[in-house]
Amino acid sequence: MPEQIIKVKGTRDFYPEDWAYQRWLSGKLLEVGRLFGYEEYEGPILEPIELYLEKTSEEIVGQQTFTLTDRDGKSLVMRPELTPTLARMVAAKEGQLEFPVRWQSYGRFFRYERPQRGRGRAFFQWNLDLLGLESALADAEVIHVACEVFKALDLSPDLVEIRLNDRQGLESFIVDEIGIPPARIGDVLGLIDRRDKMGSQKFVAALTDSGLPSSQSGELDDALTRHQRIVSPWLDQMMGHLADRGVEDFIKLDLTIVRGFDYYTSTVFEAWAKTDLRRALFGGGRYDNLTRQVGGKREIPGIGFALGDMAIAELLKEVDRMPAESGPPTRLFVSVFSDDLLTASSALAVKSRTAGIPTELGTNPGQRLDRQFKYADRKGIPFVAVIGPDEVEKDVVTLKNLRDGSQQTLPTSALVDALKRQD
RNA sequence: GUGGGUGUAGCUCAGUUGGUUAGAGCGCCUGGUUGUGGCCCAGGAGGUCGGGGGUUCAAAUCCCCUCACUCACCCCA
Secondary structure (H helix, E strand, O other): OOOOOOOOOOOOOOHHHHHHHHHHHHHHHHHHHOOOOOEOOOOOOEEEOOHHHOOOOOOHHHHOOOOEEEEEEEEEEEEEOOOOHHHHHHHHHOOOOOOOEEEEEEEEEEEEOOOEEEEEOOEEEEEEEEEOOOOHHHHHHHHHHHHHHHHHHOOOOEEEEEEEEHHHHHHHHHHHHHHHOOHHHHHHHHHHHHHHHHHHHHHHHHHHHOOOOOOHHHHHHHHHHHHHOOOOHHHHHHHHHHHHOOHHHHHHEEOOOOOOOOOOOOEEEEEEEEEOOOEEEEEEEEEEEOOHHHOOOOOOOOOEEEEHHHHHHHHHOOOOOOOOOOOOOOOEEOOOOOOHHHHHHHHHHHEEEEEEEEEOOOOOOOOHHHHHHHHHHHHOOOEEEEOHHHHHHHOOOEEEEEEOOOOOEEEHHHHHHHHOOOO
């Protein structure tokens, strides 16, 4: 026997019940976006490596992506995120698009990482972006969408929160209040980002190690501990808009939210579960120079976020918000009494399908009826039709409801109506 | 990339200080019921104990290697 072929590490097989969950989740997300007027779009799954080298460090692209070489020797990347693709698509049509652009997308992404709880190498991600607006109204809208997603998934503010910060405000706080030289901002932001994980002591030590006077390290740590937020008119505006929309309960200002790299220019936010799950559910922010880096003629400001399917699934499982399994769509199983009567059963199935009722015709003529019933029952098919010699003679059909065990014999012509009544 | 854990029947798992023919529950198959699923009863099939090597009279059990899965760290665009 040939060796069993195992699936690629970090990928998942979606059996019907798993796929039903994916359909449910993507349906919920896309519907929320649709209610805010966001149009769906999609890009290629393969992109030239240069698209990512522009924006991200070579190390990350080299080590954390699936890359391949095509037959012409060109390096291609299985897309690890959508934003560069979005930038490319917007830049290519920037003269023709009507701004502001509201776009959303749900698709597959790939990252070459070590799989663990809530993270694999192939995953789905929902991206939602609002492009072409500079005002805080745009940021508030996108965060409002995020809050509505929580509502749609039945996740209340006691389970989840969105931690919000203004990177520009944080930077000026660090420079003006603490007195850290502007040149050091990059390092310091990176450490602030990780402060939650390493704890206060290590944080101070790391700051000092990086060359900061220990008085400043301590002062910054104190300030981060003491202050819930920074002085930021930008955040004040956003919070005002969010309160108008009635979603402020989901929002927590948190000046330690940074999100790695220089990608974001002001607003940054991350969603976190307030449970044991120590993982960001999604994150996003404002990027004001999106299209330039991919050859666009002008800078188009934008704000958006991305939500992966795996972390949110972990949370939904943990708080019991997964939808119930629904089984196959089949409503009616038409049993086949014998070879002779296959024609009659077949005709009935055709009639039922024509009426729009998902119908399965027995494929084992003459199989004992109890087997056929058992099969339908296990499949979760709610109705079974029987056409035996008695029924054929009188042009009737026996219809059994497997849910409650009731059974009736009715004219063949009345079957469809009877089924529709019982929906 | 670093470290831990786990691999025994289709599934979830037991398996004592190494000891005879490797077990249970669920599932599956057959029959009890040749026009009726679930419940019940009786019987049955199914395992090179992840793979390879070693120690031993004897290995699921001990040792080494390897593969897979999993959890955490690093990272998280």
